[in-house]
Amino acid sequence: MKTAVVIGGGVSGLAAAHYLGKKSNFAKILVLEASSRLGGWLQSIHHPDGSVQELGPRSIRPAGRAGQNTLELVEELNLADQVLWVRAQNRYLYVNGEKCALPNSLGALVKAQKPFSRSFLSYIMKEVFQKRSDEEDESIYDFMERRMGKEMACYAFDPLCRGIFAGDIRHLSMRSCFPELYKLEKHYGSIVKGFLFSPKDKSQITSKLVKKARLERWSTYSFRRGVLQLVNALEESLRQTKGTEIHTDAPCSKLHFTSDGKLVVSVNGEEVKADHVFSSIYAKNLSQILSKDHSSFTSDLRKIPAVNVVVVCVEIAEKLNLIESGFGHLLPSSEDRKVLGVVYDSCVFPQHDRQDIPSSRFTVMMGGAWYEELKGMSDQELQELAISSLFTQMGISGTVSKVKVTLMKECIPQYLVGHHQLLERIFTYIQDRNLPLSLVGSSYRGPSINDCINNARIEVERISKLYC
Ligand SMILES: Cc1cc2nc3c(=O)[nH]c(=O)nc-3n(C[C@H](O)[C@H](O)[C@H](O)COP(=O)(O)OP(=O)(O)OC[C@H]3O[C@@H](n4cnc5c(N)ncnc54)[C@H](O)[C@@H]3O)c2cc1C
Numbered sequence: 014m015k016t017a018v019v020i021g022g023g024v025s026g027l028a029a030a031h032y033l034g035k036k037s038n039f040a041k042i043l044v045l046e047a048s049s050r051l052g053g054w055l056q057s058i059h060h061p062d063g064s065v066q067e068l069g070p071r072s073i074r075p076a077g078r079a080g081q082n083t084l085e086l087v088e089e090l091n092l093a094d095q096v097l098w099v100r101a102q103n104r105y106l107y108v109n110g111e112k113c114a115l116p117n118s119l120g121a122l123v124k125a126q127k128p129f130s131r132s133f134l135s136y137i138m139k140e141v142f143q144k145r146s147d148e149e150d151e152s153i154y155d156f157m158e159r160r161m162g163k164e165m166a167c168y169a170f171d172p173l174c175r176g177i178f179a180g181d182i183r184h185l186s187m188r189s190c191f192p193e194l195y196k197l198e199k200h201y202g203s204i205v206k207g208f209l210f211s212p213k214d215k216s217q218i219t220s221k222l223v224k225k226a227r228l229e230r231w232s233t234y235s236f237r238r239g240v241l242q243l244v245n246a247l248e249e250s251l252r253q254t255k256g257t258e259i260h261t262d263a264p265c266s267k268l269h270f271t272s273d274g275k276l277v278v279s280v281n282g283e284e285v286k287a288d289h290v291f292s293s294i295y296a297k298n299l300s301q302i303l304s305k306d307h308s309s310f311t312s313d314l315r316k317i318p319a320v321n322v323v324v325v326c327v328e329i330a331e332k333l334n335l336i337e338s339g340f341g342h343l344l345p346s347s348e349d350r351k352v353l354g355v356v357y358d359s360c361v362f363p364q365h366d367r368q369d370i371p372s373s374r375f376t377v378m379m380g381g382a383w384y385e386e387l388k389g390m391s392d393q394e395l396q397e398l399a400i401s402s403l404f405t406q407m408g409i410s411g412t413v414s415k416v417k418v419t420l421m422k423e424c425i426p427q428y429l430v431g432h433h434q435l436l437e438r439i440f441t442y443i444q445d446r447n448l449p450l451s452l453v454g455s456s457y458r459g460p461s462i463n464d465c466i467n468n469a470r471i472e473v474e475r476i477s478k479l480y481c
């Protein structure tokens with residue numbers, strides 16, 4: 014009877030347990046979560062007035078292979094009728110004290126639009142004629158500046174990466190953060206040529222929900238009870254799976270390999286012997302529980318940094334008629350280093366607004382790679398900075414009816430230049446020694462919910478072949 018232990022009950026750990034239950038031969042699957050709740054960074058708070066406040070992620074993209082995989086999971090968990098979806102919405106940049114819509118129409122492609130001095134078409138044309146680089150990796154800034162020019166790097170990719178990685182494009186790796194774009198340059202000499210000439214995915218879509226999402230042109234989605242509903246559904250399904258156990262308040266304090274090729278997990282003073290362990294926790298946290306005899310491995314795990322993000326959810330006690338409605342806006346680091354961007358929550362999912370009185374909800378995100386500049390500020394000062402930035406940038410005022418400041422420590426791992434070499438060393442170490450250990454989670458190959466779920470599936474499928 015084989016036992017698999019999953020360390021961490023965030024979306025990656027629960028997805029790994031789900032696929033283990035479906036696709037593997039492990040008779041026993043134990044999920045061990047350190048805290049008293051499941052979900053990790055997914056935190057949807059329900060208020061008595063009916064509003065749903067997202068402290069962490071608030072939406073999931075249906076696009077791409079990983080997006081499709083999540084939709085298949087949503088369907089499998091019978092959550093399809095709980096989905097709230099929206100079509101493409103305007104996204105803005107806040108530059109030189111004003112909001113500029115990112116191009117979303119053909120007209121905008123040919124006309125120069127603030128803050129850009131040239132049309133998007135001219136950047137695209139420049140990209141087509143740039144020479145391919147033979148660099149193994151480079152920063153997103155260097156890549157974009159080389160292929161599309163400084164304006165695209167500073168006004169498009171700088172804010173975009175603040176809105177995905179809360180990171181600095183001068184240090185983030187092009188190869189690891191945008192592997193598809195990186196490969197297009199390598200194979201076709203240009204991203205644009207790659208888009209035009211790469212073979213299109215013609216695989217048959219069998220999922221009804223994937224078809225529906227395409228047909229209705231979903232851009233992003235959540236659930237009636239917030240993104241945590243996905244975690245709750247995974248939990249419910251796991252609790253009904255024979256041989257699977259979920260334990261909260263179960264921090265793994267030590268992980269050591271035995272001479273008979275197994276792993277022993279220490280939890281709350283007890284030892285659990287496992288045939289295979291899935292670690293879904295942040296790489297640095299894993300390095301801290303591994304025994305000392307794997308120093309080069311733990312040292313590489315520690316080299317993956319993660320940034321802190323301050324999330325400030327603000328509710329205004331009136332329905333504001335926003336001139337610029339949409340998903341939200343991002344600030345390039347040249348505009349404001351501390352404030353990353355603002356999500357217009359009520360525009361995206363008005364279903365999550367309070368039911369008793371009209372209101373408008375926003376989330377201000379601050380810090381990230383620039384967190385040092387917020388260090389030492391009290392919650393009150395962070396709250397004041399968020400509200401004043403919100404009012405100025407949105408050109409609004411009003412009575413704040415709810416506000417919540419949350420510091421999310423080391424929440425988004427940073428794939429810095431050379432990240433692929435770290436991964437190569439980390440995974441070779443495991444492979445060469447036949448260690449019964451799988452690494453999933455946001456530290457390695459993508460931070461999005463889609464990446465976390467899809468990478469857990471891929472790893473379970475790989476491991477299942479070894480234990481059949
Ligand atoms: C502010 C913010 C906004 C985001 N927005 C989006 C978005 O809009 N869309 C999107 O797709 N993604 C978004 N993300 C990214 C996404 O939420 C995360 O990358 C993802 O949730 C990571 O999940 P995980 O399971 O890999 O890790 P985690 O959520 O970190 O889960 C790991 C779990 O392991 C537990 N743990 C840690 N140590 C131990 C131990 N020793 N023993 C047992 N358990 C342990 C932790 O308590 C935690 O529950 C956002 C992230 C943040 C922070």
Ligand SMILES: C=Cc1c2[nH]c(c1C)Cc1[nH]c(c(CCC(=O)O)c1C)Cc1[nH]c(c(C)c1CCC(=O)O)Cc1[nH]c(c(C)c1C=C)C2
Binds near residue numbers: 341354378425463
């Ligand atoms: C301002 C800070 C952040 C905002 N969201 C995140 C941060 C750090 C984290 C985040 N946002 C997205 C993802 C998943 C990426 C994916 O591949 O699915 C993560 C980890 C989604 C996302 N958010 C924005 C963009 C452009 C994307 C990429 C996918 C998509 O097009 O939907 C933009 C954006 N994020 C934030 C704001 C204020 C914002 C504004 C336009 C918040």
